[in-house]
Amino acid sequence: MNGFLDVQGIEKRWGGSPSVTVGPITLAIAPGEIVALLGPSGSGKTTMLRLLAGFETPDGGRIVVEGEDVTTVPPARRRFGMVFQHYALFPHLDVGANVAFGLRGQADAGRKAVEALRRVDLAGFERRKVHELSGGQQQRVALARALAPEPRVLLLDEPLSNLDPALRERTRRELRQLIKRVGITTVFVTHEQEEAFDLGDRVAVLNAGRLEQTGAPDELYERPASLFVATFVGRANVFRGAAARALARGKDGGDVIVVVRPERLRFADAGGGGRGGLAGVVRERRYTGAAAFFLVETDIGDRFEVLAQPDAATVGDHVVVEAERVLRFAENGR
Amino acid sequence: MSHRAAQLAGGALALLLAWLVLYPILVVARDAADGAAIRAFVGRSGEWAALWASVWISLASVALAAAIGVPLAFLFEWFDFPGRKTLGSLVALPVVLPPLVGVIAFLFLYGESGFIARAVQALLGLSEAPWRLQGPGAILLVHAYSMYVYFYLFTRAGLAKLDVSMLEAAQALGAGRWATIGRVVLPLVRPSLVGAAILTFMTALGSFSAPYIFGGGFRVMTTQIVATKLNGDLPLAMVETLALAAVAVVGLLLLRRTEGDDILVALGKGIAPRPRPIRRAGIRVLATATGWGFAVLLLLPHLTLALVSLVPYGAWTTQILPPVLSFENYGRLFSEAERLRPLLNSLWMSVVSTAAAVVLALAAGWLVVRRRVALRRAIEGLLALPWALPGTVFAIALAMTFSVHAPPLRWVLVGTAAILPLAYLVRALPLTGRALLAGYRQLDPALEEAAASLGAGRWRTLARVTLPQLRPGLAAGASLAFVAALGDIVASIVLYTYETRPISIEILSSLRLSETGVAAAFGVVLMVVSALVLGIGARR
Numbered sequence: 026m027n028g029f030l031d032v033q034g035i036e037k038r039w040g041g042s043p044s045v046t047v048g049p050i051t052l053a054i055a056p057g058e059i060v061a062l063l064g065p066s067g068s069g070k071t072t073m074l075r076l077l078a079g080f081e082t083p084d085g086g087r088i089v090v091e092g093e094d095v096t097t098v099p100p101a102r103r104r105f106g107m108v109f110q111h112y113a114l115f116p117h118l119d120v121g122a123n124v125a126f127g128l129r130g131q132a133d134a135g136r137k138a139v140e141a142l143r144r145v146d147l148a149g150f151e152r153r154k155v156h157e158l159s160g161g162q163q164q165r166v167a168l169a170r171a172l173a174p175e176p177r178v179l180l181l182d183e184p185l186s187n188l189d190p191a192l193r194e195r196t197r198r199e200l201r202q203l204i205k206r207v208g209i210t211t212v213f214v215t216h217e218q219e220e221a222f223d224l225g226d227r228v229a230v231l232n233a234g235r236l237e238q239t240g241a242p243d244e245l246y247e248r249p250a251s252l253f254v255a256t257f258v259g260r261a262n263v264f265r266g267a268a269a270r271a272l273a274r275g276k277d278g279g280d281v282i283v284v285v286r287p288e289r290l291r292f293a294d295a296g297g298g299g300r301g302g303l304a305g306v307v308r309e310r311r312y313t314g315a316a317a318f319f320l321v322e323t324d325i326g327d328r329f330e331v332l333a334q335p336d337a338a339t340v341g342d343h344v345v346v347e348a349e350r351v352l353r354f355a356e357n358g359r
Numbered sequence: 360m361s362h363r364a365a366q367l368a369g370g371a372l373a374l375l376l377a378w379l380v381l382y383p384i385l386v387v388a389r390d391a392a393d394g395a396a397i398r399a400f401v402g403r404s405g406e407w408a409a410l411w412a413s414v415w416i417s418l419a420s421v422a423l424a425a426a427i428g429v430p431l432a433f434l435f436e437w438f439d440f441p442g443r444k445t446l447g448s449l450v451a452l453p454v455v456l457p458p459l460v461g462v463i464a465f466l467f468l469y470g471e472s473g474f475i476a477r478a479v480q481a482l483l484g485l486s487e488a489p490w491r492l493q494g495p496g497a498i499l500l501v502h503a504y505s506m507y508v509y510f511y512l513f514t515r516a517g518l519a520k521l522d523v524s525m526l527e528a529a530q531a532l533g534a535g536r537w538a539t540i541g542r543v544v545l546p547l548v549r550p551s552l553v554g555a556a557i558l559t560f561m562t563a564l565g566s567f568s569a570p571y572i573f574g575g576g577f578r579v580m581t582t583q584i585v586a587t588k589l590n591g592d593l594p595l596a597m598v599e600t601l602a603l604a605a606v607a608v609v610g611l612l613l614l615r616r617t618e619g620d621d622i623l624v625a626l627g628k629g630i631a632p633r634p635r636p637i638r639r640a641g642i643r644v645l646a647t648a649t650g651w652g653f654a655v656l657l658l659l660p661h662l663t664l665a666l667v668s669l670v671p672y673g674a675w676t677t678q679i680l681p682p683v684l685s686f687e688n689y690g691r692l693f694s695e696a697e698r699l700r701p702l703l704n705s706l707w708m709s710v711v712s713t714a715a716a717v718v719l720a721l722a723a724g725w726l727v728v729r730r731r732v733a734l735r736r737a738i739e740g741l742l743a744l745p746w747a748l749p750g751t752v753f754a755i756a757l758a759m760t761f762s763v764h765a766p767p768l769r770w771v772l773v774g775t776a777a778i779l780p781l782a783y784l785v786r787a788l789p790l791t792g793r794a795l796l797a798g799y800r801q802l803d804p805a806l807e808e809a810a811a812s813l814g815a816g817r818w819r820t821l822a823r824v825t826l827p828q829l830r831p832g833l834a835a836g837a838s839l840a841f842v843a844a845l846g847d848i849v850a851s852i853v854l855y856t857y858e859t860r861p862i863s864i865e866i867l868s869s870l871r872l873s874e875t876g877v878a879a880a881f882g883v884v885l886m887v888v889s890a891l892v893l894g895i896g897a898r899r
Contacts, residue, residue: 080527100530107531113524117546126542127532174533 028053029210030077030178035086037072047072047234049086059204059211060239061225063218065257069234070214071182077212078180079103090177106176106209110183112167114155120166121151127174141173142166145203160188161196168200172207179204181213185220197223218258230254252358255284262287262329271303272348284352287318287332293345302347303327307338321346362730369732372722376741380785382768383756384604384748390759391601396594400602405578410602413564413580416498417610420563421556423503428510428555434650435511436518439634440643446650452657454508455890457846459568459863460882461505463870464660466492466572467667467879469500474663477679497573502563504660509562510555517551518544523632557614564607565749567849568863580606581751585852588755600755604748611747661886668879688880698877701865702884708861709844712783713791716840717833720791724799724829729807742792745785750849757782758853776859782850787840794836798829838896842889 036048047069054060062070075081077088079100087096095103114123124141128134142148145165155163164187171179184200185193201224204211215221221228222242229239230253238250249255256263261284264272269283293302308328309320317335321344322328331337331346338344391397400406435447453461467473471488479489492500525547529539545552570579578586580603587596637643666681668688675681692698723742727735745753761772761781772778806828810820826833848863855864862881869878 078527078531080530100527101533101535103531104533105531107528109524109528111522111524113522113528115525115528115543115547117549126529126534129533129538170528170532180531 029056029058029091030054030212031087031089032077033087033089035073035076035083035088037069037076037081038084045234047076048083050231050236051086052229052236052239054210054212056210057205057208059201059213059224059226061221061228062212062214062231063216063221063228063258064231065216067233068231070216070231073231074180074182074212074214077178078105078107104174104176105178105180106171106174107180108164108167108171108182108184110186112163112187114163114166114170116155118155119151120147120153120155120158123155123166124151124170124173126170137173138169141169144172144207145169161192164188164196168203172209177210179209179211181211183215184213184224185215193220194223200224228258230257232257249284249352250359252282252284252354255352255354260287260330261285262290264327264329267325268303268323268327272346273351273353281356282354282358283348284354285329285348285350287330289350290329290331290346290348291333292331292337293347302345304343304345307340307342307344310338310340365726365730366732368722369726369730369734369738372719372726373734373737373741376719376723376738376788378768379781380741380744380753380788383753383760386760386769387597387600387752387756390594391597393594393597396592396598399595400598406583406599406602409578409580409583409599410606412495412578413603414606414610416495416502416570416579417560417563419499420502420506420566421559423499424506424559425510425552425556427503428507428512429514429552431507431653432511432514432518434646436515437632437634438646439636440647440650442647442650443634446654449654450650450657451508451512452661453505454512455842455886455893456505456661457842457863457885457889458505458566459846459848459866460664460886461660462501462568462572463866463878463882464664465497465501465504467875468660468663474679481679491575493573493575494577498566498569498577498579501569501573502566504657506559506562509558510552513551513555513558514548517548518632521547521632526632553614553617556617557611560610560614561607561746561749564603564610565751565849567751567852571848581749581849584751584755588758588853593759596755597759600752604752607748607752664879664882664886667875668883670876670879672874672876688876691877692880692884698865701860701862701881704859705845705861705863708780708783708859709841712780712787712844713837713841715780715784716787716791717795717837719788720795720836721829721833723792724795727796728799728802729804739792739796742788742796744789746789750786750847751853753785754782754850754853757785757850773854774856778854779851779859779861782854783840783844783847786843786847786850790839790843791833791836794832794839795829798832801832802828834896834898838892841892845889845892846885 031054032050032052034049034051036046036050038047039045050073052060062073064070072081076083079095079098083096087094089095115126118126120142121135121138125134125138128137131137139148139151142150145168147162147165147169150158150162150166155166158166164184185196188196197220213224215224225242227239227241228245230237230245232253238245238254240248245254245258249258252263255261264283264285265281269281272285273283303321303323305321305323305327307319308322311318311320312335316332317337319331319333319338320328321331329346431450435443435450456464465473469475470492471490473492476488476490479485480487483489521544525543526539529543534542565581566579567581567585570577570582571585574582580599584596584599584603587599637646666684669684669686670681671683671685671687674683692702720742723738726732727738732738757778758773760769761778763769764771772781802825806824807820810824815823846863847861848867851861851863852867855861862885866878866881869875869881
């Protein structure tokens, strides 16, 4: 292991009943890389971030930055910048004093604070009160404050969850550009796959305290390592038993679970079927503009989604569905 | 009720309140404009000494109370150790103790014939008591004991509202533990600290029983005023009263200015920091010992009072511990007519004044918040006014105003059964007023509208919807008002007659007759009733 930021078998156990364990998790992060921790609530992603920041002490494993073991270094001396979910701006200080907070004792603190605000496009906001700012502006102040002391690693806790949906997509791009311009190694937590894919170079998927898979977005989508990743990342239809066998065309009879993305399913030509496929009735059609989702129900009650041209079928049609590409998993989901 | 009728009702309420709380002060101000009295006040060094004593005692009380209450609040809010919950509420106990009860409990415990002094005397074989509990030191001791609770409760409330991510943000930016407290925590809880400082300053400035009993030759303004009044020098008493009122108002305004902007404590929905278990064994033992030690220290006066109340008259002379214990004193309290009388007096006068204060506050809440009458600011200000002035000021003002027959504003009420409930009512108005105005403000008007749309008339809506919703605030305000009236001494000592004497006066005369057991028994009754009423009032 020799990334810039090495997480080596880190583990945190919470007592109580039922007791919860996060980890052991191992992750090597390259300098300047942006890594997303993606998972549902309770997956341990926030615990992971707080372990990195030093707000929680691990029960096992090490955290190493640039070859320095920081596992027991308190947050105040770890030199990791953090942007909190609700920003945690100090309400008793103005914007300038908030940004300069981490620069105490530095001779050019004022100049650096101005510079940090300029970098997030908030030049001239020094004397503003934090509660007068919009949500997006507060987020940028929090970012400027975290970056001003020139930390080694930037940590972001659900960085966009507090913003209007309309603002999120634009902010996401701006945030990525800014981080890349600064060149800082970044770890952020999110529960939204789109955000993880858009903002992260690599995505680490967590589930129930375990690291399921780490990889680039297309790798996770096309080659998920587990049934959980396949269903959590992107839309997926899960088939078992006879339906699975019909779609997998009998290959590898040992397969018990088959996952097919909606866009990898298509309606077979009326005459050309017969080689396999799954027969069913179109129950619903959800039009999205460029395409439509068709909800198909088989004779035995399985329901699944097909993404196709809007005019590919109508509700009530009897159809046969074929798979272009299937993902196979054993009963244990691996 | 039509708009016009509501405005009329608002005007009537404002007039009634002005007559109750403002007019007597104006009477004092006019009577104080007496050249000879002012010259007498300005010329006597004793007057200036008493005024200065009031100021510095109050400021020192604030400093002492903060020095005890603030660290204690941090200890109980931030750290977990065995017994934290129980001790945390025990530590707030002195707040239920009427000031006079605390003072006599201190007397029995630390006074020259109290347990501690007797024990030291016996231990060292001294021929007389090793110390006398008297003068400014004794007053400050009692103040610190009873007033640190304000800092303790306010600071805990402030800390509980703190967002834990604020502290983590400071740490992530490189601030250590002390830097975090100095640069983030204290600025954020400043409104709470200032609130506690104001309350402590006002309470200490108006404090009467501690300087009255422990002052000795040392006079503060409250005791000076009462002494002058009892000597019959009324114009001088008026000038003194006005001087004390002026100090109170100036102090209040100065402290208010330090409060700063009304900052939001957190921008997002914050989670308060959880109390952390203390890891290092040595510190955990120390914290636990401090907590328990403090609780014992705090309970000691209460226990002493209970013990002394069990000592029959004359049974305890030179021994360290009383040789005989019995319930004789309690028996006398309830069987002797002249002892039962003050108990009943205090009870009925407190009930009547509290009920009147609740009714006025309910009317004020409805007119100010719901109907938003033109005089709403005046009504709110008048309700709060008695809080801004020491109790002695109102006691003297009421005594002056209602000893003259000049209808329609002045009648002779002094000497009648009406004057003490009236005085208690004035002191109760800020308590019930604040609670019910806050309650009304939290009330969703849609609830009353929903009741109306379901066919409920005005009284049915009040009884079935409004009052049940207001119950928590009403119970809190009413219980505080009742306990304040029950334990009052300042107004009582100026305005009582033999027929209407309340418990506090009976305690003082029992002490004077060396009936310490009876005085203590009265104290215990006062303490228990106060604790019960406050306990009921705090129930949700």
